[in-house]
Amino acid sequence: MRIGIRTMMVVLLLACAAAAAKEKDATPQFKTAEAKHFTQAEGVELTPAFGDYFYAELREELKKAKLAGEVIGEGETVDDADAAQSIVVTGTITEYKKGSVVKSTLIGFGAGLRSLKMDADVLRRSDNQHLGVVRIHVKIDPTWNEKTMAKFAAHQMVKDMKVALKAQAK
Amino acid sequence: MASSVRFTVSLFLATFFLLLRASAAGQDPKPKPENTISVRLGDPVPAQKFANPPKFWISDVIDRSGNPQPMLVLKERGGIFLDRQPTVIVREALEESLKAANLLATDANSADLLLKVYLFQFGLAQGSRLDFFGKVEFTAMVKNPKSGESLEVKAAGTSIAKVAVLKKNIQKNVQDDVEESLRDAVRNFLRGQQLKEAAGALRKSTDAAPGVAPNP
Numbered sequence: 001m002r003i004g005i006r007t008m009m010v011v012l013l014l015a016c017a018a019a020a021a022k023e024k025d026a027t028p029q030f031k032t033a034e035a036k037h038f039t040q041a042e043g044v045e046l047t048p049a050f051g052d053y054f055y056a057e058l059r060e061e062l063k064k065a066k067l068a069g070e071v072i073g074e075g076e077t078v079d080d081a082d083a084a085q086s087i088v089v090t091g092t093i094t095e096y097k098k099g100s101v102v103k104s105t106l107i108g109f110g111a112g113l114r115s116l117k118m119d120a121d122v123l124r125r126s127d128n129q130h131l132g133v134v135r136i137h138v139k140i141d142p143t144w145n146e147k148t149m150a151k152f153a154a155h156q157m158v159k160d161m162k163v164a165l166k167a168q169a170k
Numbered sequence: 171m172a173s174s175v176r177f178t179v180s181l182f183l184a185t186f187f188l189l190l191r192a193s194a195a196g197q198d199p200k201p202k203p204e205n206t207i208s209v210r211l212g213d214p215v216p217a218q219k220f221a222n223p224p225k226f227w228i229s230d231v232i233d234r235s236g237n238p239q240p241m242l243v244l245k246e247r248g249g250i251f252l253d254r255q256p257t258v259i260v261r262e263a264l265e266e267s268l269k270a271a272n273l274l275a276t277d278a279n280s281a282d283l284l285l286k287v288y289l290f291q292f293g294l295a296q297g298s299r300l301d302f303f304g305k306v307e308f309t310a311m312v313k314n315p316k317s318g319e320s321l322e323v324k325a326a327g328t329s330i331a332k333v334a335v336l337k338k339n340i341q342k343n344v345q346d347d348v349e350e351s352l353r354d355a356v357r358n359f360l361r362g363q364q365l366k367e368a369a370g371a372l373r374k375s376t377d378a379a380p381g382v383a384p385n386p
Contacts, residue, residue, distance in 0.1 A: 049296060053303060056328035073327065073358035077218050077366060147297055 029165060031085040032078050033068035034125070035059050038091040038118065046096055046146065053147050057154035058089070065158045067165070083126035089161070091120035091134075099142030113139040116149055120157055122165065132164035199249025201241065207345040208253045211263040211353060214270035217360040224369050226268050227281030229313075231257040234288045243293045243344055247337055250344050256292035260308060263356050271360070278315075283372060286311040293348055297330070302344055304329040304351035310359065314372040321368040327355025 035058045037051050055074070062071045068087065072078065078086050095117040103112025115137065122132040138153045199205065233240055233256065244250040252259070264287070268274035275281035290307045297303030306327045313320035331347035334340045359365060 052295070052305070052328070053297060056303060056305075056330055059328065060330040072361070073354060075363050076358060076361045077363050145299070148300065151300060
């Protein structure tokens with residue numbers, strides 16, 4: 001019985017190590033990825049600094065996710081040979097609600113939270129074909145600043161993008 | 171009586187330390203060797219391939235950030251300063267990369283295109299307080315000295331670095347962050363579609379102009 005448990009544990013460990021190694025060695029799905037500054041829909045009142053910070057965070061998250069071999073800056077050139085294996089991420093901030101500290105404190109249970117909705121399109125660089133659409137909705141405490149919201153939004157967006165692109169590849 | 175004296179002395183000391191702390195907080199940090207960082211590009215950034223490679227010359231780099239203390243990167247924790255002016259760092263980074271790609275002219279007279287760089291931001295921008303947000307932003311006026319025409323090319327670089335607790339680590343993270351954003355901005359400029367289009371349009375205008383000798 002003891003040997004059986006030990007063997008099982010060794011097999012489990014080996015399986016985990018193999019999975020981790022596979023994840024580590026996995027080649028990126030795309031050669032390059034370019035993130036563009038997101039546009040704001042009418043009625044969205046966010047500072048230009050938010051857009052810049054979100055763009056920086058999105059690029060950082062794309063690098064971390066290893067979705068592409070290289071994350072390039074906005075408006076950079078890509079070799080023609082790599083264009084078919086490259087993506088461009090564009091998007092729009094569709095809704096932003098400032099939230100209410102009073103509601104959040106007095107009512108709680110999600111009332112008065114600061115909320116942000118965004119849509120992102122992932123396009124193939126060579127022919128602008130849609131590879132995926134990602135819609136996210138982030139809610140944070142109204143006392144936190146908007147830059148923190150950008151950080152959470154970028155993380156959530158890349159996570160969903162990865163899932164959408166994997167599903168599309170299958 | 172003794173307790174009253176003890177209380178007065180304690181109150182006096184507390185007030186003294188509070189005032190001392192307040193006056194120290196109000197003072198601007200001063201550059202010292204231990205709080206000064208040296209921002210360098212490291213390896214040159216590979217430039218894009220031009221069909222007809224022009225020779226560039228950086229005529230001027232002008233600070234347009236409106237920052238009264240351009241060398242002060244971070245004010246908190248005793249301050250972090252740059253060892254050189256941001257304009258000098260940007261010029262050096264651009265020259266190194268252009269030289270490595272064989273796109274740098276030997277002097278202004280032999281250059282096909284002159285670059286006048288306006289630096290709008292260099293260093294840290296306001297982030298989420300959970301990290302350091304490095305940002306370098308400049309605009310270059312690309313001028314053809316023969317035709318006198320010029321076009322604007324924008325470039326920006328960003329970088330995110332982790333915050334730290336120890337002063338030594340903060341300094342290291344800030345240095346890495348600013349270097350990375352400088353590298354990103356130089357890369358954005360040298361590999362940008364805008365530069366490609368500007369160089370193509372400005373050189374085309376010279377080639378089309380009658381009576382102008384072709385560049386050697």
